[in-house]
Amino acid sequence: MTDSNQQKSLVRANELTCIREDRILFDQLSFEINAGDIVQIEGPNGAGKTSLLRIIAGLSRPYAGEIQYIDTDINQCRDEFNEDLLYLGHLAGVKSELTADENLNFNLRLSGYDDFDSYDLLAKVNLGGFEEALAGHLSAGQHRRTALARLWHTNCRIWILDEPFTAIDKKGVEELEQLFIEHTQRGGCVIMTTHQDMSLITDDVLRKIKLDYRFV
Numbered sequence: 001m002t003d004s005n006q007q008k009s010l011v012r013a014n015e016l017t018c019i020r021e022d023r024i025l026f027d028q029l030s031f032e033i034n035a036g037d038i039v040q041i042e043g044p045n046g047a048g049k050t051s052l053l054r055i056i057a058g059l060s061r062p063y064a065g066e067i068q069y070i071d072t073d074i075n076q077c078r079d080e081f082n083e084d085l086l087y088l089g090h091l092a093g094v095k096s097e098l099t100a101d102e103n104l105n106f107n108l109r110l111s112g113y114d115d116f117d118s119y120d121l122l123a124k125v126n127l128g129g130f131e132e133a134l135a136g137h138l139s140a141g142q143h144r145r146t147a148l149a150r151l152w153h154t155n156c157r158i159w160i161l162d163e164p165f166t167a168i169d170k171k172g173v174e175e176l177e178q179l180f181i182e183h184t185q186r187g188g189c190v191i192m193t194t195h196q197d198m199s200l201i202t203d204d205v206l207r208k209i210k211l212d213y214r215f216v
């Protein structure tokens with residue numbers, strides 16, 4: 001990590017407003033996310049956490065406001081932004097009819113990587129011996145781990161992760177937390193939602209953005 005990597009703005013939200021049906025999920029929300037930040041979007045069910053992550057990732061548009069990648073509206077630098085972005089949503093792109101190994105290969109190749117050892121990556125998420133199992137036959141936690149394995153092989157600095165710890169056991173959560181810390185120490189950032197407690201990422205290193213909707 002170099003000093004210049006730290007405190008460098010990677011993502012900026014400018015006065016975002018998101019309205020769903022008769023509820024304002026957030027209104028003129030602004031924040032900046034720097035290299036080195038671990039950010040948790042917090043709020044009760046239905047508060048708009050997934051909606052905000054999808055807007056930051058450019059997968060849906062806000063009612064008003066913009067997201068900037070470094071200093072440019074993401075709509076004007078889509079290719080550069082997408083190359084630097086790893087987004088894992090709820091479903092996380094794991095296909096039940098493919099094996100764990102096929103899923104990982106598919107997702108990494110789709111992201112432009114061709115030089116990796118998928119068995120080694122699957123071993124990192126404790127799926128050694130399950131490489132050729134159909135994802136549809138894996139447990140919920142193993143299914144999730146299949147999706148998460150790509151975090152161990154990426155050059156993207158901006159990680160947007162919707163509930164990455166869901167169905168993951170305690171040791172697995174700690175391994176992910178450690179990976180997030182290392183990623184941010186290398187100049188990346190993590191923007192995530194979780195309803196789970198963390199043990200390594202303590203409140204003094206975690207930034208929180210709190211959401212709570214109101215009716216129009």
Ligand SMILES: Nc1ncnc2c1ncn2[C@@H]1O[C@H](COP(=O)(O)OP(=O)(O)OP(=O)(O)O)[C@@H](O)[C@H]1O
Binds near residue numbers: 052
């Ligand atoms: N495309 C959409 N069209 C209409 N309403 C939507 C859409 N997407 C989300 N919503 C609504 O917006 C609200 C916020 O949803 P969202 O998934 O962002 O919440 P969340 O904070 O992630 O919730 P949870 O903690 O339960 O995952 C919900 O009431 C949902 O029904």
